[in-house]
Amino acid sequence: MTLNVEKPYVVGMDIGGTNTVFGIVDSRGNVLTSSSIKTQQYEKIDDYVDAACTKLLELVNTVGGVEKIKGLGIGAPNGNYYKGTIEFAPNLPWKGVIPLAKLFEERLGIPTALTNDANAAAIGEMTYGAARGLKDFIMITLGTGVGSGIVVNGQLLYGHDGFAGELGHVIVNREGRLCGCGRHGCLETYCSATGVARTAREFLVARSEDSLLRNIPAEEIVSKDVYDAAVQGDKMAQDIFEYTGRILGEALANAIAFSSPEAIVLFGGLARSGDYILNPIKRAIEENVLKIYKGKTEILLSQLKDADAAVLGASALGWEVGKTV
Amino acid sequence: MTLNVEKPYVVGMDIGGTNTVFGIVDSRGNVLTSSSIKTQQYEKIDDYVDAACTKLLELVNTVGGVEKIKGLGIGAPNGNYYKGTIEFAPNLPWKGVIPLAKLFEERLGIPTALTNDANAAAIGEMTYGAARGLKDFIMITLGTGVGSGIVVNGQLLYGHDGFAGELGHVIVNREGRLCGCGRHGCLETYCSATGVARTAREFLVARSEDSLLRNIPAEEIVSKDVYDAAVQGDKMAQDIFEYTGRILGEALANAIAFSSPEAIVLFGGLARSGDYILNPIKRAIEENVLKIYKGKTEILLSQLKDADAAVLGASALGWEVGKTV
Numbered sequence: 001m002t003l004n005v006e007k008p009y010v011v012g013m014d015i016g017g018t019n020t021v022f023g024i025v026d027s028r029g030n031v032l033t034s035s036s037i038k039t040q041q042y043e044k045i046d047d048y049v050d051a052a053c054t055k056l057l058e059l060v061n062t063v064g065g066v067e068k069i070k071g072l073g074i075g076a077p078n079g080n081y082y083k084g085t086i087e088f089a090p091n092l093p094w095k096g097v098i099p100l101a102k103l104f105e106e107r108l109g110i111p112t113a114l115t116n117d118a119n120a121a122a123i124g125e126m127t128y129g130a131a132r133g134l135k136d137f138i139m140i141t142l143g144t145g146v147g148s149g150i151v152v153n154g155q156l157l158y159g160h161d162g163f164a165g166e167l168g169h170v171i172v173n174r175e176g177r178l179c180g181c182g183r184h185g186c187l188e189t190y191c192s193a194t195g196v197a198r199t200a201r202e203f204l205v206a207r208s209e210d211s212l213l214r215n216i217p218a219e220e221i222v223s224k225d226v227y228d229a230a231v232q233g234d235k236m237a238q239d240i241f242e243y244t245g246r247i248l249g250e251a252l253a254n255a256i257a258f259s260s261p262e263a264i265v266l267f268g269g270l271a272r273s274g275d276y277i278l279n280p281i282k283r284a285i286e287e288n289v290l291k292i293y294k295g296k297t298e299i300l301l302s303q304l305k306d307a308d309a310a311v312l313g314a315s316a317l318g319w320e321v322g323k324t325v
Numbered sequence: 326m327t328l329n330v331e332k333p334y335v336v337g338m339d340i341g342g343t344n345t346v347f348g349i350v351d352s353r354g355n356v357l358t359s360s361s362i363k364t365q366q367y368e369k370i371d372d373y374v375d376a377a378c379t380k381l382l383e384l385v386n387t388v389g390g391v392e393k394i395k396g397l398g399i400g401a402p403n404g405n406y407y408k409g410t411i412e413f414a415p416n417l418p419w420k421g422v423i424p425l426a427k428l429f430e431e432r433l434g435i436p437t438a439l440t441n442d443a444n445a446a447a448i449g450e451m452t453y454g455a456a457r458g459l460k461d462f463i464m465i466t467l468g469t470g471v472g473s474g475i476v477v478n479g480q481l482l483y484g485h486d487g488f489a490g491e492l493g494h495v496i497v498n499r500e501g502r503l504c505g506c507g508r509h510g511c512l513e514t515y516c517s518a519t520g521v522a523r524t525a526r527e528f529l530v531a532r533s534e535d536s537l538l539r540n541i542p543a544e545e546i547v548s549k550d551v552y553d554a555a556v557q558g559d560k561m562a563q564d565i566f567e568y569t570g571r572i573l574g575e576a577l578a579n580a581i582a583f584s585s586p587e588a589i590v591l592f593g594g595l596a597r598s599g600d601y602i603l604n605p606i607k608r609a610i611e612e613n614v615l616k617i618y619k620g621k622t623e624i625l626l627s628q629l630k631d632a633d634a635a636v637l638g639a640s641a642l643g644w645e646v647g648k649t650v
Contacts, residue, residue, distance in 0.1 A: 078617070087617070136485040150583065152484070157477050159585025160461040161621060164477075166582040169615045174575070181615055250499070257491040258475070258583050260484025290494045290506055292403070292412070296486060 007070040009063055010322065011056065011110065012315025014117065015039060015076040017091035020048075022056055023308070024063055025315035029128030031308045033059050045094045049103045056108070072104060072112040073317025075120030075310060082162040084114045090180070113321035117141070117310060119156055119165065121302075122149025123320070124313025125265050129303040136261045140167065140252075142268035145180075146188035146195075152259055168192070172251050191248040193223040193269055199240050200226050211236035223270060230276045241276040248277075249284025256285070256293050267302035267309065332395040334388055335647065336381065336435065337640025339442065340364060340401040342416035345373075347381055348633070349388055350640035354453030356633045358384050370419045374428045381433070397429060397437040398642025400445030400635060405487040409439045415505070438646035442466070442635065444481055444490065446627075447474025448645070449638025450590050454628040461586045465492065465577075467593035470505075471513035471520075477584055493517070497576050516573040518548040518594050524565050525551050536561035548595060555601045566601040573602075574609025581610070581618050592627035592634065 009032070013022040016039060023034030035055050042048035060066055078089040084101025086092065105112040115123075122139035125131040131139070135154040141147040146168030150157040157164045168188035169181055176185025177198065189195050200213055200221045212229040213221060213236060229237035252264055270277060282299055289297075304312050334357070338347040341364060348359030360380050367373035385391055403414040409426025411417065430437040440448070447464035450456040456464070460479040466472040471493030475482040482489045493513035494506055501510025502523065514520050525538055525546045537554040538546060538561060554562035577589055595602060607624055614622075629637050 136489075152477060152482050152489075153480065155478065157584055159477070160587035161585055161618075163617050164461075164583065164585035166615055166617075170579045170582050171575070171613060183613070183615070250496070254495045254579075255583070257495050258489065258580070259482060260486055260489035262485035288496060288508070290491055290508070292488050292491075293486075 007068055007322065009068055010070050010315045010318030011060070011072045012311040012313065012318060013052070013056075013072065013074045014120070014310035014314050015074065015086075015092070016117075016310070017077070020052060021311055022052070022059065023311040023315065024059055024069075025312060025318075027319075029312055031311060033062055034308075034311060035059055040093055043093050045098055045100075045103070048094070049100075049107060053104070053107045066108060066110055069110050069318075071318035071320070071322030072108065072110045073120065073123075073314040073319075073321065074100060074104070074112065074114040075117040075314035075317070076100065076114060077117060079114045079116040079119075080162040081113065081115040081119065081156075081158050084112070086114070111321045113317045115156070115158075115317060116147070116149075117313070118147025119149040119158075120313035120317060121147070121267055121304075121309065122151055122156060122265075122313070123316040124304055124309065125267070125302060126151060127316035127319065128312055130265050130300045131263065134263055136259065137263040137265055138167070138252075138255055138259065138261045139265045139267065140248075142192060142266060142270035144192060144194055146192045150259060151261075157259075167251070167255060170251055170254070172247060187248070187251050191244055191251070191270070196223040196226055196240060196244055196270065197221050199243055200237075203236055203240060203243075207236065209236060213237060223273075227273050227276070230273070238276060241273060242280045244270070245277045245280025246284045249281040250288050252281070253285050253288035256289055256297055260293060261297055263298040263300050265300045265302055267304070271301055332393055332647065334393055335395050335640045335643030336385070336397045337445075337636040337638065337643060338377070338381075338397065338399045339445070339635035339639050340399065340411075340417070341442075341635070342402070345377060346636055347377070347384065348636040348640065349384055349394075350637060350643075352644075354637055356636060358387055359633075359636060360384055365418055368418050370423055370425075370428070373419070374425075374432060378429070378432045391433060391435055394435050394643075396643035396645070396647030397433065397435045398445065398448075398639040398644075398646065399425060399429070399437065399439040400442040400639035400642070401425065401439060402442060404439045404441040404444075406438065406440040406444065406481075406483050407487040409437070411439070436643075436646045438642045440481070440483075440642060441472070441474075441490075442638070443472030444474040444483075445638035445642060446472070446592055446629075446634065447476055447481060447590075447638070448641040449629055449634065450592070450627060451476060452641035452644065453637055455590050455625045456588065459588055461584065462588040462590055463492070463577075463580060463584065463586045464590045464592065465573075467517060467591060467595035469517060469519055471517050475584060476586075482584075492576070492580060495576055495579070497572060512573070512576050516569055516576070516595070521548040521551055521565060521569055521595065522546050524568055525562075528561055528565060528568075532561065534561060538562060548598075552598050552601070555598070563601060566598060567605045569595070570602045570605025571609045574606040575613050577606070578610050578613035581614055581622055585618060586622055588623040588625050590625045590627055592629070596626055
């Protein structure tokens with residue numbers, strides 16, 4: 001860590017469909033300062049890079065300038081680690097293949113690496129969070145969609161093209177719900193926050209029992225409403241988590257047969273629903289896993305602070321790219 | 326390869342439920358000489374090791390003795406690479422955990438490594454066969470069961486406990502066929518040679534059309550009969566391969582979302598059924614894979630000679646263990 005005396009910080013940048021957030025992070029995972037811009041405001045990629053670099057340099061100058069920064073790590077949807085590109089990201093304004101890492105590296109002179117947001121979360125968890133010291137684990141991000149980052153033998157699994165680890169798009173029910181990807185029955189149509197809200201709407205139609213959820217217009221229900229109802233003892237809400245957790249646990253049992261991880265780390269709003277979702281997940285894993293795996297894989301909750309997690313995850317990649325320079 | 330002048334050979338040993346086959350292999354993948362013993366004949370592991378070592382030393386002496394042997398690689402069901410053990414293998418005579426690598430290493434003085442048979446096949450394919458030069462691929466063995474060996478970034482995926490890569494036991498239909506593992510709907514209940522025979526029996530009952538398969542007593546049908554009938558234009562037999570290939574392709578589409586391999590290598594009797602099974606596999610993969618993976622993963626057939634493949638695969642592990650000594 002001798003170099004850190006000269007370059008003690010990394011920059012993490014998380015590109016979401018709505019906001020792009022960046023922060024300066026030290027080696028202990030403290031976010032020293034952060035800022036953001038609106039992603040959707042910039043239709044041209046050059047304008048976006050301009051705006052991001054301007055804001056970013058303001059931050060960087062508060063800690064001593066670019067010479068103090070070891071690397072810039074970017075987490076982005078459809079991010080390709082090998083090429084440093086964003087490729088055909090449906091929720092971003094720029095179409096086709098965008099060489100984003102190169103654009104930032106040329107502008108800032110900081111070594112830059114890019115990966116998708118769930119991979120960034122896995123690296124963040126390994127660097128600063130619940131997966132410190134683990135060599136084989138699977139990160140599952142439960143947000144608007146379901147993302148995953150798979151770590152084997154201490155390394156992120158990128159696959160031959162940089163796109164490995166899309167467990168949210170494993171098909172769990174071939175006659176199931178239509179997914180944003182155009183196919184049917186992907187895991188994320190059931191086990192994302194959006195999936196939970198869909199399940200609530202289905203249950204409200206299919207069942208006749210009373211539920212606190214009937215007090216909310218069906219189209220406005222979000223997963224947080226289901227959680228709030230569950231906490232108040234609402235049976236239907238609790239059943240929705242039971243249903244969600246079971247499907248996720250069954251899918252994770254199959255994932256365990258793939259990489260036999262020592263832990264699965266859950267991140268995102270749904271993961272904070274506590275035992276309502278954790279118990280059915282754990283039960284479904286134990287019931288569905290091959291005998292040789294029984295009782296071996298721990299289910300852990302992310303230890304990254306929610307507000308910082310995406311930036312922290314991306315920043316961890318900054319240490320890695322910094323190593324090679 | 327300088328050491329190879331002194332130690333130019335490895336020994337490969339394949340432990341099956343019926344036979345244990347071993348052979349001496351050179352660096353080009355030629356099996357110079359081979360032999361076998363009956364696995365089931367030895368109820369005590371010590372008697373088995375005695376018998377195997379006696380036969381093996383006979384072979385080894387024909388090429389100049391143990392000092393010419395770089396390593397011994399063993400492929401065995403339920404083989405644990407990390408520990409060198411066979412653990413609770415249902416089809417072998419020895420119960421519990423057997424420290425097989427250690428037993429052979431102590432007796433022969435040859436560095437010994439052990440892994441399961443499908444992992445051995447993957448290493449064999451990477452060393453001598455269709456996967457030479459590939460860093461990310463999945464080996465699928467279609468035999469009595471369905472086995473798999475997953476290679477990521479040039480390394481076999483062992484997982485935290487040595488048992489990763491059991492794609493034959495991914496559940497593809499939760500209300501499906503009873504599997505030997507005690508669960509329902511595992512891939513291997515449909516896509517193994519045994520699975521094809523089960524499908525044939527189901528189709529014969531469920532359908533009323535004529536078929537060459539009706540000339541065989543239902544309980545005696547094996548997958549080779551289905552192939553022979555398909556070649557003669559039998560519609561039902563062709564449909565059985567269509568059904569089998571589609572289920573395998575759907576499962577492989579999910580596997581691609583996990584590790585994004587550049588190729589999937591198929592090995593075993595069913596893989597030799599040619600286009601009858603390859604076409605539906607390829608079609609199901611393309612129809613079921615996430616858009617970012619479309620057209621990227623090649624389906625290859627094993628290039629290892631069938632009679633030698635298991636021994637060759639195991640022997641390739643002998644080069645690896647030999648490296649560390």
